[in-house]
Amino acid sequence: MKTKLIVLSATAALAAGCATTPPESPYYAKSVAYMKAGFKDRGQAKVSERIEQDSLQKACSAYKTDPIPKDLAESMQAEQMATIKPPSDGKYLGDWKSGEKIAQSGQGGQYSDDPKRPSGANCYACHQLTKEELSYGTIGPSLFNFAKVRGFGPEIQKYAWNKVYNSHAYSACSSMPRFGHKGILTEQQIKDVVALLMDPNSPVNK
Amino acid sequence: MKRTWESAARTACAVVALSAAGAMAQDRSAVQEIERYRQALGDGNPAELWEARGEATWKKPAGPKNASLEKCDLGLGPGVVKGAYAQLPRYFADVDKVMDLETRLVHCRVTLQGISPDEARKNPFGGPGRKTDNDALVAYITAESRGVKMNVPMSHPKEVEAFEIGKEMFFHRGGPYDFACSTCHAVDNVRIRLQELPNLTRQADAQKAYTAWPAYRVSQGEVRTFQWRLEDCFRQQRFPHLDFTSDASIALTMFLARNSNGAPFNAPSIKR
Numbered sequence: 001m002k003t004k005l006i007v008l009s010a011t012a013a014l015a016a017g018c019a020t021t022p023p024e025s026p027y028y029a030k031s032v033a034y035m036k037a038g039f040k041d042r043g044q045a046k047v048s049e050r051i052e053q054d055s056l057q058k059a060c061s062a063y064k065t066d067p068i069p070k071d072l073a074e075s076m077q078a079e080q081m082a083t084i085k086p087p088s089d090g091k092y093l094g095d096w097k098s099g100e101k102i103a104q105s106g107q108g109g110q111y112s113d114d115p116k117r118p119s120g121a122n123c124y125a126c127h128q129l130t131k132e133e134l135s136y137g138t139i140g141p142s143l144f145n146f147a148k149v150r151g152f153g154p155e156i157q158k159y160a161w162n163k164v165y166n167s168h169a170y171s172a173c174s175s176m177p178r179f180g181h182k183g184i185l186t187e188q189q190i191k192d193v194v195a196l197l198m199d200p201n202s203p204v205n206k
Numbered sequence: 207m208k209r210t211w212e213s214a215a216r217t218a219c220a221v222v223a224l225s226a227a228g229a230m231a232q233d234r235s236a237v238q239e240i241e242r243y244r245q246a247l248g249d250g251n252p253a254e255l256w257e258a259r260g261e262a263t264w265k266k267p268a269g270p271k272n273a274s275l276e277k278c279d280l281g282l283g284p285g286v287v288k289g290a291y292a293q294l295p296r297y298f299a300d301v302d303k304v305m306d307l308e309t310r311l312v313h314c315r316v317t318l319q320g321i322s323p324d325e326a327r328k329n330p331f332g333g334p335g336r337k338t339d340n341d342a343l344v345a346y347i348t349a350e351s352r353g354v355k356m357n358v359p360m361s362h363p364k365e366v367e368a369f370e371i372g373k374e375m376f377f378h379r380g381g382p383y384d385f386a387c388s389t390c391h392a393v394d395n396v397r398i399r400l401q402e403l404p405n406l407t408r409q410a411d412a413q414k415a416y417t418a419w420p421a422y423r424v425s426q427g428e429v430r431t432f433q434w435r436l437e438d439c440f441r442q443q444r445f446p447h448l449d450f451t452s453d454a455s456i457a458l459t460m461f462l463a464r465n466s467n468g469a470p471f472n473a474p475s476i477k478r
Contacts, residue, residue, distance in 0.1 A: 025370070025374055027367070027370040027371050027373075027374050028374055030367075030371055031371045031374035031375055031378065031454075031457070032378075034371055034375075034452070034453045034454040034457060035375065035378070035454050037452065037453065037454065038448055038449055038452030038453060038454030038455055039445065039446040039447065039448050039449070039452075039454065040446060040447050040448075040449055041446055041447075042446050042447035045381075045444060045445060045446040045447070046446065047446050049381075050380050050381040050382075050444065050445055050446060051378075051380055051445075051446075052380070053378070053379065053380050056384075057379040057380055057384055060379055060384075061374075061377045061378050061379045061386060064373075064377045064388070065388075065392055065407055109381070109382045109383060109444040110441050110442065110444055111441060111446065111447065112441055124399065125398045125399055126398070135399045135400050136399065136400075137396065137397045137398040137399050137400075137401075138395075138396045138397050139389075139390070139393065139396045139397075139398065139403075175389045177382075177383040177384055177385075178384060182382045182383070182384070183382070184382060184383070
């Protein structure tokens with residue numbers, strides 16, 4: 001009875017937004033005002049859309065190089081997990097060959113990009129994926145042999161889908177973009193990069 | 207000469223890092239690349255052409271008042287160019303404001319030469335077939351701080367404020383990719399593709415990065431200013447265009463410049 005009560009009140013506290021609230025720098029408001037005045041629209045990059053922060057961006061920025069407190073991280077992860085939409089036909093895997101092209105392309109979202117062209121994901125900017133591509137970054141961990149190591153089953157497929165859809169569902173304040181949640185990639189494109197990670201024939205798993 | 211050799215080696219390493227080759231091949235091509243750059247640099251850094259043009263622009267009477275910029279006060283007194291850049295941005299009492307080099311230059315062109323603010327601010331960056339006064343003046347003035355230790359002041363409250371706002375901007379995640387400067391520049395020893403990223407929250411990296419700009423970009427055949435570097439990073443960050451001379455731009459520059467204090471300024475350099 002007692003434990004149940006504690007659990008209940010903890011949940012209530014979370015629901016009421018009583019988890020640790022991020023610190024706000026006394027300079028925050030002025031920095032946002034400076035940015036709104038100093039930036040100018042260019043191409044698809046509009047000041048009205050790209051300076052104002054959502055709650056996750058704001059909380060992650062506030063901690064700068066400090067770690068986020070555990071309770072806050074957990075409530076943020078739960079919130080981000082709730083944004084994830086599973087594939088409409090229930091199938092996680094698309095075409096790994098098309099996934100490889102998406103993982104290579106850094107097109108999308110920059111004022112220098114044509115908004116009519118489909119976005120890439122530039123996974124290689126941050127991750128090693130295949131042995132063939134040597135030009136890869138190291139901001140994220142190597143994903144070489146991703147499914148070979150973790151297994152090819154539905155649970156891992158779902159994890160890969162979720163991670164690409166909204167990386168913060170598992171690690172709050174990750175550097176990895178929220179490709180599904182922010183609409184960078186289409187449902188089909190996410191299936192294709194998930195296939196790149198999960199298909200036994202993909203060079204990732206060779 | 208030592209300076210040129212060091213930047214040549216650095217540039218060559220960057221070029222080699224881009225060629226996706228095995229370790230052995232890298233060693234061999236590193237030697238070749240360094241050799242190639244040594245030859246290219248035999249006559250010095252092409253940025254010297256910008257420096258010379260900037261000096262001429264500084265001294266030449268111009269604008270409705272037909273005055274030169276030689277009385278411009280860059281912080282160390284009217285006309286003092288030597289070492290001035292190593293102490294910028296800073297607070298200027300005459301305008302009650304923190305200014306970086308570019309902002310101060312605009313101010314001087316307006317007040318001394320009578321040029322309109324819009325005219326003085328346009329064309330910050332050169333391009334193919336288009337040389338700008340700003341690039342040349344910045345090359346000249348920064349070169350006059352070569353070897354001078356960075357010593358950006360933070361004694362006036364407005365300097366402190368600019369620094370703190372710049373820090374907020376550095377960590378400000380936004381836009382469709384949730385990126386901030388800190389996404390790419392707050393971790394040690396990481397790369398994007400093969401490009402190594404300085405951790406600008408660490409003193410040694412911040413010093414090395416800041417004191418190497420402006421740079422003659424071999425790949426572009428242009429001298430690129432620090433403001434240009436920021437612009438290109440904001441583009442990759444999926445942010446809009448940051449107007450140079452804006453308070454936001456000055457604040458971010460203040461944060462980065464101050465973090466390089468103590469290191470000798472070493473630019474215009476040469477980069478791939």
